Amino acid sequence: MSDNLHQLRCFGCGTRIAGSEARPDFRCAECGDLFEVDYPGWVQRRGPDRPNPGALKWLWRERRCSSESLDQSGVWRYRELLPILNNFGNAVTLREGNTPLYHLPRAAKALGIDQIFAKHQGMNPTASFKDTGMTAALSVARERGFEWVACASTGNTSAAMAAYAARAGLRSLVLIPEGKIAWGKLSQAMDYGAVTCQLKTDFDGCLQVLTEIVRQAPIYLLNSVNPYRLEGQKTPAFEIAEAFDWNVPDHILVPGGNLGNSSALGKGFRELHELGLVARLPRISVVQAAGANPLVRSFASSNGASIESLEAQTRATAIRIGNPASWRKAARVINDTHGWCIDVTEAEIAIAKAEIGAEGLGCEPASAVTLAGLKKLRAKSLIGTSDVVVLVLTGHTLKDADYTIDFHRGTLLSDEEAAGHEKEMDALRRNAVAVEAMPAAVLAAMKGAMA
Ligand code: F0G
Numbered sequence: 001m002s003d004n005l006h007q008l009r010c011f012g013c014g015t016r017i018a019g020s021e022a023r024p025d026f027r028c029a030e031c032g033d034l035f036e037v038d039y040p041g042w043v044q045r046r047g048p049d050r051p052n053p054g055a056l057k058w059l060w061r062e063r064r065c066s067s068e069s070l071d072q073s074g075v076w077r078y079r080e081l082l083p084i085l086n087n088f089g090n091a092v093t094l095r096e097g098n099t100p101l102y103h104l105p106r107a108a109k110a111l112g113i114d115q116i117f118a119k120h121q122g123m124n125p126t127a128s129f130k131d132t133g134m135t136a137a138l139s140v141a142r143e144r145g146f147e148w149v150a151c152a153s154t155g156n157t158s159a160a161m162a163a164y165a166a167r168a169g170l171r172s173l174v175l176i177p178e179g180k181i182a183w184g185k186l187s188q189a190m191d192y193g194a195v196t197c198q199l200k201t202d203f204d205g206c207l208q209v210l211t212e213i214v215r216q217a218p219i220y221l222l223n224s225v226n227p228y229r230l231e232g233q234k235t236p237a238f239e240i241a242e243a244f245d246w247n248v249p250d251h252i253l254v255p256g257g258n259l260g261n262s263s264a265l266g267k268g269f270r271e272l273h274e275l276g277l278v279a280r281l282p283r284i285s286v287v288q289a290a291g292a293n294p295l296v297r298s299f300a301s302s303n304g305a306s307i308e309s310l311e312a313q314t315r316a317t318a319i320r321i322g323n324p325a326s327w328r329k330a331a332r333v334i335n336d337t338h339g340w341c342i343d344v345t346e347a348e349i350a351i352a353k354a355e356i357g358a359e360g361l362g363c364e365p366a367s368a369v370t371l372a373g374l375k376k377l378r379a380k381s382l383i384g385t386s387d388v389v390v391l392v393l394t395g396h397t398l399k400d401a402d403y404t405i406d407f408h409r410g411t412l413l414s415d416e417e418a419a420g421h422e423k424e425m426d427a428l429r430r431n432a433v434a435v436e437a438m439p440a441a442v443l444a445a446m447k448g449a450m451a
Pocket of ligand 1: 153155157158224259261319364366
């Protein structure tokens with residue numbers, strides 16, 4: 001595999017450049033838009049670089065039994081569809097991907113939809129979906145000889161970047177909004193050895209500062225403006241298609257923050273379709289928090305043609321983003337797949353998160369927007385009884401334990417936010433109770449819980 005198998009194509013003006021020519025901020029020199037990784041060889045039908053669908057499906061399954069580290073990675077297992085390295089020996093892997101697809105029987109029953117599944121990306125090595133993108137982009141950083149890598153983050157990107165940098169022996173710099181990220185994520189960046197700076201601004205402000213820094217110093221930017229991140233993050237689409245024996249589900253719902261993930265999943269399915277590995281595309285819908293919903297507003301006003309940034313507010317801190325970098329790419333995915341872009345309230349997120357917990361899975365608040373969004377689409381009859389639905393759960397429940405404890409104690413939401421949802425929330429709450437160290441007292445507590 002060689003570097004010239006891929007090019008970078010500007011999403012805005014179509015300008016093509018070699019991967020090594022990208023500017024440090026990954027913006028197009030002509031129009032300022034973002035790049036996408038493109039594989040020109042695939043369009044030449046009989047070209048030697050065009051992958052053969054049947055052979056690939058067989059090869060990828062065989063690799064699941066291999067003891068090679070690259071084969072054990074759910075990203076590099078599909079390396080024929082991400083030839084972004086000159087030498088795959090440069091790949092830095094923590095055996096990411098290959099995450100479970102769980103049935104959600106309680107949600108299925110409650111919503112009258114037979115098949116609802118959760119693709120749990122929180123089951124990755126650093127407990128979020130970011131690992132799939134980080135293994136790809138950090139491997140490129142290593143191959144290109146960078147000593148420093150950096151990201152602005154609401155927490156998960158920084159945890160993933162710090163871990164992969166440590167594995168590769170690179171130094172990492174993290175910029176996070178002060179006081180607005182979950183402790184679990186901050187502790188990861190510290191533990192993996194990142195230089196962690198808490199800035200008195202929000203995520204969007206952190207990204208702006210970092211963009212200036214990478215223009216001044218040889219630091220490799222690992223936010224999702226880096227198109228190689230999206231190459232790794234497209235592979236869960238391959239896993240989902242493979243899990244359904246290459247028959248794609250009818251609907252995929254994904255949380256929307258900086259909008260890299262929805263863009264990447266859409267690219268993954270689009271490539272499978274173009275290469276003849278699947279016969280159709282799933283509808284991909286993006287769900288945002290109501291206080292951080294610039295793409296929802298964009299669809300309401302211009303069907304995704306233009307966007308206005310806003311000051312974001314939500315307790316789902318992972319998606320507290322008002323100026324999403326990849327909004328054009330995500331808008332294309334929604335339009336091309338005939339998906340929807342919707343938002344959900346703080347109470348709806350909290351309830352959906354508790355319901356996913358009650359399924360024995362759990363997830364972080366930002367992930368729960370998917371179930372909350374599904375309920376909305378179902379209520380409008382936009383999703384049918386026999387449709388197959390996959391919710392992408394992006395982070396593990398332990399990422400933000402404070403949120404969960406506050407919910408079960410009843411201290412999470414203001415009265416205004418909770419209004420109209422009190423009964424639903426009471427039924428889901430399982431607060432820890434203090435009891436005497438005596439069997440009778442514990443048995444009484446059990447009885448109380450059954451009442
Ligand atoms: N879910 C979780 C758990 C996240 O951490 C993020 C983004 C998203 C959803 C949204 O994904 O940005 O691709 O639309 N977290 C970033 C971070 C911004 O810095 O960790 P997106």
